[in-house]
Amino acid sequence: MFSQPITAFEPGPGYLGLKDLPILTDPNDDEGIHLAVDALACDLASVTGQKPEVWTTVTGRPHVEGLILIGSLPRCRFLSDIQTADQATSPAYNSISGMWESFETSICNSPWPVADRVFVISGSDKRGTIFGVYTLSEQIGVSPWFWWADVAVQPREQVYALPVTVRQGEPSVQYRGIFINDEAPALRDWARDKFGPQFNAEFYTKVFELLLRLKANFLWPAMWSGYPEPGSSFFTDDPANQALADRYGIVVSTSHHEPMQRSMTEWHVANKGLKARWRWDEQNKPVLVEHFKGGAARAKPYESVITLGMRGDTDKALDMDDPVSTMQDIVTTQRKILGDVYGSPENVPQVMALYKEVQSYYEQGLDIPDDVTLLFADDNFGHIRRLPTPEEQQRRGGCGVYYHLEYVGHPRSYKWMNTNSCGKIHQQLTQAFDSGIKKLWIINVGDIKPLEVPLTFALSLAWDIKSIAPEMIPAFYDTFAARTFGSEYSSNIGRLLLNHDRLLALRRLEHIESDTFSILNYNEADDIIQRLTDHEEASSALMDTLPEMHKAAFFQLVHYPLRAARVFVDLHISLAKNQLYGEQRRNTTNAMAMRVLALFDLDHDLTQQFHNSPWTGDKWNHIMKQPRYGFGTNGGDYHTPSRDLVRGLSFVQSRQDSTPIAGQMGVAVEGHIGILPGLANEECCRMQPSRGGRASGLRLPSLSPYGRNSCYFEVYCRGTRPVSWSVEASSYKWLCISPSSGTLESEATQDQRVSLIISDWSRVPAGLCTAIDIGIRSTDGDYEEVHLPVDNRRVPASVSAFVESDGCVSIAVGDVSLSEFQKAFYQHLPYLGRLSSGAISLASRVPDPNTLITAVPHLTYSVFTFTAAASATVTLYFTMALNARADGRPLAYDLIVDNTALKGAPLAGRSHSADLPEGWDTAVQDLVWTRCHAFDMSVAGLHTIRYRPLAQGVILEKIVVDLGGQRQSYLGPPGYSPVQGRPVVRL
Known part of the structure; x- marks a missing residue:
């Protein structure tokens, strides 16, 4: 997506127009390359209006200005002709020879009389060539999603190849792909409607081409087991599926609970559920072994990654007394089967998914051979549970991650349409890559179609981690x-x-x-x-x-x-x-x-x-x-x-009046449901305002020059007659009340909101701190009072701090600029987290502060309070993350308020390494951890909050100091800039 340009739409020196140029390929090259070339020819036709011919020889052809030569270094004989013909202009392929999925583009003089110049796309291997082809398609204006999202192609009179050599080295991640999961009801019913009763080769042709256009190479295919019976099985739904994937160049594997290239649907279809249980015990093991042998043998002709292990039926934990020993026997047996089929178990790539409880088996001693890829997993909601140790990073099989963009499961599913933020995807996947997870990224995409944007983003990172x-x-x-x-x-x-x-x-x-x-x-x-x-x-x-x-x-x-x-x-x-x-x-x-x-x-x-x-x-x-x-x-x-x-x-009886004691006019203030809302107050007359304990139900949020300068109350009708109302004239000329009167028809669909605004604080008496009573009357005789706290206390002119308003102080830390000194240790992540101001984390280059505890400075925030609170609550909002450290040490932070220090406060612990921490099911939906601490702030005035994270992954979004006035909300009080005058509010 962020590839170096190889094309242009306007001419320039040395440019080669591609319209109607023949495409030259070697017939001995891989079939997948020819499939990509056919797609390119169609793409060029869509853009230029002319479909190029595809040549497999330069003999007997008419002279042309140029050719587009596409081939892989191992199999395209024409590349050898180019390399030896003209050393001055011919590309040197040494830089990509033998590399994984790399390609090079260049323009050189033609070694054949049939053409003057040649635009060359050469690949180090089959997929390297294919990715070069689709890079050209993308740059001439054909989106990878053109079919899946009906993206129009912009017609061009001409497209040009640039006379520069562009080399695309090895991808950042070796295997990159998707898991089609939870595909019922949407994708399943769509595919049945468009392609037939099963996910057949016609359907997968669209999937394979999409993957390659997105620079992906790997697939866990659809596998929903159940209605319509028997469910999906890539290998048997259409016998052409697996061979077709191999021809295109897609590496097929199977999901975390479908071992040995076998789907659970196959097990059910074969009636194994009656002959044997999906359980690794003496009675059922022989049937399972034969089942696994069949999968391995069937996969042998094709490029595959074999999934090891076994979960219980319906994707649950193994139902065994000693699951670790059972899993060890399963893996040992599966490796023996692979040795029998492939000659050696190391002759075929394998992956072991450490999903849910399987991670705990591994950490309890399950031995996984060194050539097997360890596939770590997220919590199904985009938070990686475990990162590899330095020793695990050195495994021959490497490490991978299974990452969800949709999920069905606890605490609540999400699968309708995209609900993923790219800031979170970036933070999690780059952290994974920096921790050595570079072998395999598998992205759970559910129905595919709704996830065009986040999938493109994730696969762009997998292709080139430095691109974003x-x-x-x-x-x-x-x-x-x-x-x-x-x-x-x-x-x-x-x-x-x-x-x-x-x-x-x-x-x-x-x-x-x-x-x-x-x-x-x-x-x-x-x-x-x-x-x-x-x-x-x-x-x-x-x-x-x-x-x-x-x-x-x-x-x-x-x-x-x-x-x-x-x-x-x-x-x-x-x-x-x-x-x-x-x-x-x-x-x-x-x-x-x-x-x-x-x-x-x-x-x-x-x-x-x-x-x-x-x-x-x-x-x-x-x-x-x-x-x-x-x-x-x-x-x-x-x-x-x-x-x-x-x-x-809820419905009210619209033909009924309220009781006379309640009256027909109602008043509700921002911030309070009311005292005895909707009930008859037997101790009060409708011509008397709510007093005593009921007055709090009509108390508005406080206005302050350091917080909000406006609030509102609403006047509403609660009977069958119109209500005409007015606000008593205010003696406070600095307070704007708008509107100050009105009439509500009984059938009105909206109530009337009255705004109370202080636009010029210089007109408010200095030091004023009181509640103003504002009366509202109706022509029917109803009367009510609302109470507006106004706080015009000021901080000394010399003080620069976040100032209390409405009983709390709220700091959006992303709004506070980092100094040049701090930037050596911290980074601002502007598009991560719930706030528009972003979040603050340790810089990725900073080593673990537990080893350099004195090197990382605290972030310091000054706050000024008017309220003396012997037990003020300081709440920190952290971007949701899990303790992925393999050494078991917790994610933690230091917090110092004035002279009281809290050292090593845990962000998210766990009882043992594979468990999800207490409170996870709430935090994973809130997308933040909130951590509350009490501090003595019994002396009003200037205070200092100092904060320091003690690990990567501790990412702070917000700090709130509650002095007794914080109100219930999802995001917490808005953050205000530490300046005098009207502050900037950030959600």
Whole structure:
């Protein structure tokens, strides 16, 4: 994706126009190269309007200006002619000879009379040549996703090869590919609709070409076992599948619970479930051995990576008294089978997936031969569980990682559409690579189609780990957009994709419920909806201006994900408001319920538009059919819904008045549901304001020059008659109240929000710290008071600090610039984590601070408090990560507040090395660890917080000091810049 340019669309000195040039190949070269050449010919036809001829000889051909020569060094005889003909212009292939999947492009003089010049794509091997071919295709404007996302090709009068030698060395990761998993119902039903009852060769042809265009070479094929019976089996669904993969150049393996090139479906189809159990014991072992022998023998003619080991049936742990010894016997037996089939077990690549409990078996002493690749795994949610030791990095078989972009399992599945942030993918996979995981990356992509963007990102890193730095994620999106839609639209589309990425970093969509984001505090839910709405509207406006040729791809890749995400989140937040309004007995309760149902219908309409669009018809029927509303209410129930469901709608009786003692006018303040909301207060008259213990239900958030300068309350109708209301005239001229009066019809669908704003703090009396009472009356005689705390205390002019507001201090650490000295030890990761300000981690080049504890300086933050708190709570928000250290030492940090030091506080521990830590099931959905510590801040004034991470992977996003005023929310209080005047708010 970030390859060095080898083509141009405008002429230049020495350039060679490629339009209508014949392509020369050696008929003895690998079939996969010829398949790629055929695809290139079609790509050139799509771009230039003319399909080139494919030659296999230069004898008897008409003279042409130039040729495109494509071949592999081991098998293409024409490359030898070029190498010996003209040493001055001929490429030297020594730099790639014998390398893995490398290629070189150049223009040289032709050694044959039939042509003047030759544009050469030479590969060190079969796939190196293929990747060179598809690099050319991509650079002339054919996206790897052109078929899968209906990407239009921009017609060009001419495309030119550049007269430069470009060498692409070995990929960063040797085996790079995907696992087609959890493919029911969407991908399965789509494929049955388009290709037949099974995942056949016609389907896999599309998969293989996509992989190669993405510079991938490896596949764990679809394997869903079950309905429609018997399930999927790559090897038997279509006998042509395995041979076809080999011809294309795709290395086939099988998933973590399908050993020895056998699918679980094959076991069930062979009726082994009646003859023998999937259990390694004396009774069943002989049948399993024969089963494994058949898989190994069948794979022998083809390039394969054999998966070792065995999990229990339906992908569960082994049901054995001594699973470690059992697994050792399984691996030993499997190695013997491979020795019998291949002559030696080391004659075929093998992988051992250390998935879930298998990692603990390995760490309890399971012996895995040195030539076998150790495949470490993430927690199924994108957080790697284990990194290799220095000794493991030296294994002949190397190390790999199994990484999820979708998952079905505890604590909750996610498989509808992309909910992955590239910042997290980058941080985890580059950390894996830096730790020696370079042999195999296998990416779980579920239905493939919804994951175009994150899969492209992950495979770009696998191809060239240096191609994308943390700060280059916007450049990735711009490049993806330019390659897909052309440079004219790349900036706007790239920005939309980046903005969507940052919203996905808040929380995966399927993990959102009506109570996730606060509708009461910090404008959290409204701000998130506003961001989603702004992006959706920008997407709609851009779509209206796009040429018709781009609309299909734009809808699939950009507009549908943005709009569907807005609808999904909007529905859940609207449901929360409906429930709140019902508790308060607002007339608008019913309107909000209708909004929820309208959004529910809109979500389905969007799905149907994807399945039968104006641009592609029913090409993608079924592909977005995964239900996503209505997960189980049991916290441990991960199962995906069988059908979308909205539960918990509230309705009020719209033909009924409230009791006279309550009155028809209601008032609710930001930040509080109210005291006895919706219930009759027998001790109060509707013409008297809420007092005493009920006054807190009408107390607004505090306004401060160091925090918020505005808040709101809402006036609503709770009866059958209109309500005319007004705010009593304020004697505070520096306080703007807008609007100050209004009328609510009983059937109104929206309540009236009143904003309280202090725009000029210089007009507020210095040192004022009090609650202002604001009265609201209706013409019906209703009366209520809201209470607005105003805090105009100031810090000394000489102080530069984060200042308390509304009872807390919030610091978005990514907003604090690192000094040049600190940059030697720390790095800012601007697109990682939940906040738009990013996060702070140790620089990747910094050694473990446990070995150089005094070398890494603390990060220091000054805070100023007005409230004396004998037990202030300091909460640190860390980007979700697991303790992947093989030595068992915890991820930890030091925290010092004033003179009180907390040394080596653990971020995420574990009872033993393969367990997930306590609290993981919550943190993995929140995408952060929160760690709370109490400190004595009983003296108001200036305080110092010093923080230092003690390991790679300890990544800080935010610090909050709660002095008694922090309100409940998902993201915590917004961070404010440490400056006087109106602060910058960051989500």
